[in-house]
Amino acid sequence: MGKKDRKNLSIIDKELKIDGSISSTGKLIIKGKVTGTIDGDVVIIAEDGQVDSSATKVASLTIGGNFQGEVAASKELIILSTGTCAGKVECQDLIVENGGILNADVSCKTASKMSIPKKESKIFSPGPSLKTEKQIEL
Numbered sequence: 001m002g003k004k005d006r007k008n009l010s011i012i013d014k015e016l017k018i019d020g021s022i023s024s025t026g027k028l029i030i031k032g033k034v035t036g037t038i039d040g041d042v043v044i045i046a047e048d049g050q051v052d053s054s055a056t057k058v059a060s061l062t063i064g065g066n067f068q069g070e071v072a073a074s075k076e077l078i079i080l081s082t083g084t085c086a087g088k089v090e091c092q093d094l095i096v097e098n099g100g101i102l103n104a105d106v107s108c109k110t111a112s113k114m115s116i117p118k119k120e121s122k123i124f125s126p127g128p129s130l131k132t133e134k135q136i137e138l
Contacts, residue, residue, distance in 0.1 A: 007025070007026035007027060007041070008024065008025050008026030008027070009026055009027050009029070010024050010026070010027070010028045010029070011028075011029045011031065012028070012029070012030045012031060012032045012034060012049075013031050013032055014031045014032055014048055015032065016031075016032035016033075017032055017033045017034075017035075018032070018033070018034045018035070018036065019035045019036055020035075020036045020037075021036050021037045021038075021039070022034065022036065022037070022038045022039070022040065023038075023039045023040065024038075024039075024040040024041070024043075025040070025041055026041055026042070027041070027042045027043075027044065028040050028041075028042070028043045028044070029044045029046060029049075030043065030044065030045045030046060030049040030051060030065070031046040031048050031049050032048075032049065032050075033049075033050045033051075033052075034049075034050070034051045034052070034053065035051075035052045035053075036053060036054075037053055037054060037055045037056065038051070038053055038055075038056040038057070038058065039056075039057050039058070040057075040058050040059075041058065041059050041060070042058070042059060042060045042062075043056070043058045043060070043061050043062070044061075044062045044064070045061070045062065045063045045064055045065045045066070045067055045083070046064050046065055047064045047065050047080075047082045048065055049064070049065035049066070050065055050066045051065075051066070051067045051068070051069070052068050052069055053067070053068075053069035053070065053071070054069055054070060055069075055070055056069060056070065056071040056072070057071075057072050057074075058071070058072075058073050058074070059073065059074050059075045060073060060075045060076050060077075060078075061073045061076075061077050061078070061091075062078040062080065062083075063077075063078065063079045063080060063083035063084070063085050063100075064080040064082050064083050065082070065083060065084075066083070066084045067083070067084070067085045067086070067087070068085075068086045068087050069087045069088075070087055070088040070089075071085075071087070071088070071089055071090070071091075072090040072091070073089075073090070073091040073092065074091075074092060075091075075092055075093065076091060076092060076093040076094070076095065077089060077091040077093070077094050077095070078095045078096075078097075079095070079096045079097065079100035079101070079102055080097050080100055081097040081098060081099035081100055082099070082100075083097075083100045083101070084100070084101040084103075085100075085101065085102050085103070085104055086101075086103040086104055087104050087105075088104060088105045089102075089104045089105065089106045089107065090106075090107045090108075090109065091106075091107075091108055091109075092108065092109065092110065093108070094106065094108050
């Protein structure tokens with residue numbers, strides 16, 4: 001088998017506690033406890049996971065456990081039925097499942113108005129000839 005272009009997968013397991021900064025590419029699954037800052041692509045906080053972050057900058061955040069702090073998600077923030085989010089939220093799309101708890105200062109913005117200085121912001125910059133696969137024209 002040859003090498004395939006796969007994104008990284010990182011897991012912070014149940015018994016692991018991290019105090020500091022995390023920078024990841026690909027998918028990060030948090031089942032343990034994280035205190036500090038997170039900078040990543042796709043972050044998933046599992047049902048057992050706990051995050052207390054003063055600055056989280058991601059493309060997509062899914063919360064099945066507990067998140068407290070500030071988060072800026074350039075694409076989406078998803079709070080599952082088992083999830084709790086408190087603090088300050090800035091995102092493009094917000095999804096809260098029935099049973100999910102959101103106690104935060106929320107600001108939903110278009111990608112061009114996000115205050116996240118990330119490399120991928122070029123993908124979202126408005127332009128007459130630039131379209132992404134997920135765009136739907138009305």
